[in-house]
Amino acid sequence: MAFGLGEDPSRLPVAQLDMVEFPIWREQLARQAADNGADADVINLLKCLPQARYESKDGVMRDLAEAARRFAMGRSQEGDGAVRDRRNIGRDMVEGAPEGMTRHP
Numbered sequence: 001m002a003f004g005l006g007e008d009p010s011r012l013p014v015a016q017l018d019m020v021e022f023p024i025w026r027e028q029l030a031r032q033a034a035d036n037g038a039d040a041d042v043i044n045l046l047k048c049l050p051q052a053r054y055e056s057k058d059g060v061m062r063d064l065a066e067a068a069r070r071f072a073m074g075r076s077q078e079g080d081g082a083v084r085d086r087r088n089i090g091r092d093m094v095e096g097a098p099e100g101m102t103r104h105p
Contacts (some may be wrong), residue, residue: 011039013046015066023055 016033024032030046031060045064054060 011042013042014061016042016046016053017060022057023053025053029054029060066086 011032016029016036016038019036020029020032026046026049027051030043033043033046045067046069049060049063051063052058
């Protein structure tokens with residue numbers, strides 16, 4: 001699901017939130033999105049929301065923003081489960097590289 005300038009607004013999860021009445025259960029939200037013709041990516045994203053019931057659009061938006069933030073942070077390549085800021089990947093590859101391997105990837 002791309003978020004570029006040419007993105008069809010109906011593919012965005014926010015568009016689905018404008019078509020439902022709150023409060024709503026997570027399963028109902030996903031089902032209504034499917035009924036409204038949402039992409040499978042949007043439906044699956046809504047099915048994966050952490051709370052079973054949402055009282056308002058703001059609650060859903062907060063959880064979507066948190067999921068996006070966590071996704072953007074990524075995981076380290078060492079497999080230790082440590083979270084690192086993806087903005088520094090290039091710098092980390094150069095500064096932490098073995099001797100003679102300091103080229104940016």
